[in-house]
Amino acid sequence: xxxxxxxxxxxxxxxxxxxxxxxxxxxxxxxxxxxxxxxxxxxxxxxxxxxxxxxxxxxxxxxxxxxxxxxxxxxxxxxxxxxxxxxxxxxxxxxxxxxxxxxxxxxxxxxxxxxxxxxxxxxxxxxxxxxxxxxxxxxxxxxxxxxxxxxxxxxxxxxxxxxxxxxxxxxxxxxxxxxxxxxxxxxxxxxxxxxxxxxxxxxxxxxxxxxxxxxxxxxxxxxxxxxxxxxxxxxxxxxxxxxxxxxxxxxxxxxxxxxx
Amino acid sequence: xxxxxxxxxxxxxxxxxxxxxxxxxxxxxxxxxxxxxxxxxxxxxxxxxxxxxxxxxxxxxxxxxxxxxxxxxxxxxxxxxxxxxxxxxxxxxxxxxxxxxxxxxxxxxxxxxxxxxxxxxxxxxxxxxxxxxxxxxxxxxxxxxxxxxxxxxxxxxxxxxxxxxxxxxxxxxxxxxxxxxxxxxxxxxxxxxxxxxxxxxxxxxxxxxxxxxxxxxxxxxxxxxxxxxxxxxxxxxxxxxxxxxxxxxxxxxxxxxxxxxxxxxxxxxxxxxxxxxxxxxxxxxxxxxxxxxxxxxxxxxxxxxxxxxxxxxxxxxxxxxxxxxxxxxxxxxxxxxxxxxxxxxxxxxxxxxxxxxxxxxx
Numbered sequence: 001x002x003x004x005x006x007x008x009x010x011x012x013x014x015x016x017x018x019x020x021x022x023x024x025x026x027x028x029x030x031x032x033x034x035x036x037x038x039x040x041x042x043x044x045x046x047x048x049x050x051x052x053x054x055x056x057x058x059x060x061x062x063x064x065x066x067x068x069x070x071x072x073x074x075x076x077x078x079x080x081x082x083x084x085x086x087x088x089x090x091x092x093x094x095x096x097x098x099x100x101x102x103x104x105x106x107x108x109x110x111x112x113x114x115x116x117x118x119x120x121x122x123x124x125x126x127x128x129x130x131x132x133x134x135x136x137x138x139x140x141x142x143x144x145x146x147x148x149x150x151x152x153x154x155x156x157x158x159x160x161x162x163x164x165x166x167x168x169x170x171x172x173x174x175x176x177x178x179x180x181x182x183x184x185x186x187x188x189x190x191x192x193x194x195x196x197x198x199x200x201x202x203x204x205x206x207x208x209x210x211x212x213x214x215x216x217x218x219x220x221x222x223x224x225x226x227x228x229x230x231x232x233x234x235x236x237x238x239x240x241x242x243x244x245x246x247x248x249x250x251x252x253x254x255x256x257x258x259x260x
Numbered sequence: 261x262x263x264x265x266x267x268x269x270x271x272x273x274x275x276x277x278x279x280x281x282x283x284x285x286x287x288x289x290x291x292x293x294x295x296x297x298x299x300x301x302x303x304x305x306x307x308x309x310x311x312x313x314x315x316x317x318x319x320x321x322x323x324x325x326x327x328x329x330x331x332x333x334x335x336x337x338x339x340x341x342x343x344x345x346x347x348x349x350x351x352x353x354x355x356x357x358x359x360x361x362x363x364x365x366x367x368x369x370x371x372x373x374x375x376x377x378x379x380x381x382x383x384x385x386x387x388x389x390x391x392x393x394x395x396x397x398x399x400x401x402x403x404x405x406x407x408x409x410x411x412x413x414x415x416x417x418x419x420x421x422x423x424x425x426x427x428x429x430x431x432x433x434x435x436x437x438x439x440x441x442x443x444x445x446x447x448x449x450x451x452x453x454x455x456x457x458x459x460x461x462x463x464x465x466x467x468x469x470x471x472x473x474x475x476x477x478x479x480x481x482x483x484x485x486x487x488x489x490x491x492x493x494x495x496x497x498x499x500x501x502x503x504x505x506x507x508x509x510x511x512x513x514x515x516x517x518x519x520x521x522x523x524x525x526x527x528x529x530x531x532x533x534x535x536x537x538x539x540x541x542x543x544x545x546x547x548x549x550x551x552x553x554x555x556x557x558x559x560x561x562x563x564x565x566x567x568x569x570x571x572x573x574x575x576x577x578x579x580x581x582x583x584x585x586x587x588x589x590x591x592x593x594x595x596x597x598x599x600x601x602x603x604x605x606x607x608x609x610x611x612x613x614x615x616x617x618x619x620x621x622x
Contacts, residue, residue: 063488089490101488103481106474114478117471118490124499125471171489 014077016041016179016209017062022071024057024233031057032068033233041076041178043209044201046220048244049230055213056098058230059181063095064088076178090119092178096185098213100164102171104157108148111156112170113139119175138174146170146200162193169200180210186219198222221245301454310446314518315562318450320554321457322518325511327539327550329504332464335544336473337500338480341394343406344508345535346413347387349527351512353417353424354379355433356522362432363425372436376513383509384502391501395494410532417524429523433516444517453514457551460507464547467503476500537582541589543596552597557582 017039024032032054039045047055060066062073064085073081080088103111116135117123129136143152146166151159156167165185172180182201186194194216201212201223214220221227221241229237229250237250244250300307304317326348333339359375361367370378394405417424424430435444443452467473475496478486483493516522525531534557542553564578593599 065484065488084492085487086490086492089488095488097485097488101482101485103478103485105481106477110474110477114474114486114491115489117475118486122471123475123491124496126467128466128470171485174489 014041015039015074016043016076017211018074019062020072020074022058022061022068022073024054024061024066025069030233032061035071035230035233035235037228037235039179039209039211041209042207043226044224045209045211045226045228046224046241047211047213047228047230048220052232053230054233055230056183057233059095059183059211059213062088062181063093086118092176093181094172094174094177094179095181096168096172096183098183098187100168102156102164102167105155107153107155108143108159108167109139109152111167112142112174115139115171115174116142142170142174145173147196161188162190165189165193165197169197173204177208180204180208182210182212182214184213184215186214186216194219217245304454305447305450313446313450316558318453318514318518320551320558321453322511322514323535323538323558324542324551324554325457325460325514326508327535327542327554328460328464328547329507329511330535330539331542331544331547331550332467332507333500333504334539335546335549336468336476336480337497339394339497339500340403340536341391341406341501341504342403342532342536343387343390343409343413344504345532346410346527347383347390347505347508348512348515349417349522349531350386350413351379351383351509352516352522352526353430354382355513355516356430357423360434361430363430366423366425366430372434379513380506380509383512384505387505387508388498388502391505392498394501395497407529407532410527411529414524414527414529417527424524427524429521429525431521433520433522435517435520444520449517453518456510456514460510461547461551464507468547472496472499537586539596541586541596543593543598545595546598549596549598556585556597560585 015038017037019035019037022032022035023030035054035058047058049055057066061068064080064083064087068081071081072079075088075091075093078091080091103114106114113129113136116138120135140149140152143149146169148163148166148170151163156164159167165188169182169185172182185201186197189197198219201210204210212220212224221244224241227237227239227241227244228235229244237244237247239247301317305313308317326344329347330341330344333341333344355372355375356363357366358368358370358378359372360369368375390406390409393409394402397405417429418427420426435442435449437443441448443449468477475486475491478489478491479493479496486493486496515526519526538553538557539550540553541556542551543549560582561578564581565576568574568577568581589596589600593603595602
């Protein structure tokens with residue numbers, strides 16, 4: 001825990017992400033009710049809860065895919081509640097998707113290149129990038145970081161599931177991310193791939209904070225220092241991983257009592 | 261991040277190394293067939309008489325360029341626009357209105373080098389505004405909106421006499437003469453058309469690998485993820501309409517110079533749909549497709565008539581042949597003639613050379 005404290009103090013004070021009373025209704029159904037969360041810069045947090053608890057809706061509100069029905073969202077102090085998604089992304093927010101959201105008609109390299117281009121200038125450029133193009137090189141090193149160099153000229157539609165999940169993460173790390181939302185990054189991965197995922201997450205630069213939605217406790221509780229429990233669209237408990245694991249109410253609701 | 265990981269990736273995909281890199285360099289620059297086609301097109305005036313040069317090849321290149329603008333929107337952007345011919349026709353009308361024509365009460369009499377940029381600017385604005393409406397919708401609704409714009413323009417030109425001269429249209433549109441050349445004579449005009457078509461073709465091909473074109477393909481594949489990567493998806497779509505409108509406008513200028521007149525018949529709903537047929541028959545996954553589709557269309561339109569009359573049918577039934585061809589193409593090859601060609605090429609190659617699906621975009 002010492003290293004965590006050191007890392008957080010090095011990043012600075014304030015809040016990376018601040019949700020105040022965020023509510024999202026779908027007709028009469030309240031997917032989120034009065035959610036208030038504060039995440040510090042560099043903090044790494046898991047959001048746990050059963051299916052339908054509102055975890056992915058929470059992500060969609062933070063990224064702007066859905067606007068909240070009420071409440072405010074601040075990103076590094078700035079009120080982004082009514083910003084379109086791309087404005088939030090350009091400010092350093094990133095996300096991955098539970099079901100891979102890639103560009104199947106393009107190559108791995110082009111997928112990552114687009115991610116790099118999306119958060120820099122020249123999105124409308126009519127000039128082809130050369131091999132010495134800075135963003136092309138940034139894309140190269142990202143492809144390498146997620147171990148996809150061998151397949152970088154292959155179309156994404158032809159990749160194996162595990163490779164698509166790795167690419168999903170690469171897209172979220174392009175540019176200069178300040179805060180990342182990981183939506184079940186371990187879904188469908190083999191045990192070896194899960195170990196590598198843990199490695200990628202724990203070796204992220206210190207200033208990058210994230211929220212991770214993950215059903216696999218072995219993954220989730222190893223890569224975070226705080227946990228938020230959700231149920232029926234509400235937050236009902238926050239704490240450090242050890243507290244959450246030993247909490248009887250949590251065990252009954254979510255961990256099924258038999259977990260460790 | 262272990263070193264062993266890379267080895268595992270290799271095991272997952274033993275064919276990966278054999279996969280040829282996707283077209284990153286200039287397309288087919290090493291393909292001899294491309295050079296042969298280019299050479300034939302360049303020496304065409306030596307081979308073909310005036311009829312073939314203009315009625316077949318220039319017409320093919322003009323229709324192909326209009327269809328290319330649709331291919332750009334549909335193949336890269338996933339937006340099927342039925343108003344591309346309307347934009348070309350609008351540009352043709354504007355050339356006639358601002359330039360010199362037989363209808364002196366309408367035409368402003370500007371020289372061609374002023375009238376053409378004006379017409380292109382207005383056509384680009386027209387197409388961009390239409391696109392700005394269309395990008396609010398997806399799929400079949402985009403088709404409906406653009407078809408509605410096309411139909412509305414057709415009926416408007418029929419009924420408006422002040423600018424569009426009603427159903428008679430604008431006749432005797434003058435064509436450029438400079439440097440002592442009448443650029444509407446068969447051979448110079450063929451080269452003008454060839455040059456414009458070639459520029460449009462290479463521009464589309466080039467843009468497809470530039471950030472703008474890649475982003476457009478990203479928008480086609482997954483607009484929501486594009487927004488989550490920092491792209492303003494609708495702005496990209498509207499910009500694509502602007503590019504496509506400019507290309508269609510260029511073809512419209514050539515069209516009005518070709519026929520020296522423009523009337524509502526040239527912008528009818530049927531003609532709008534012909535462009536869709538041309539693009540789909542040729543294939544909308546690559547810029548060459550629309551030109552192949554246009555050649556098939558023009559050849560059928562020109563020669564099916566004689567053939568049908570000879571076997572005792574009405575010559576206008578050539579559309580029946582085109583329709584049957586269209587059905588056959590859509591049924592057997594979702595990416596048109598070039599899709600058939602690619603599959604034939606792959607079946608000729610040794611098995612190890614084409615791992616996975618070699619098909620175009622789904």
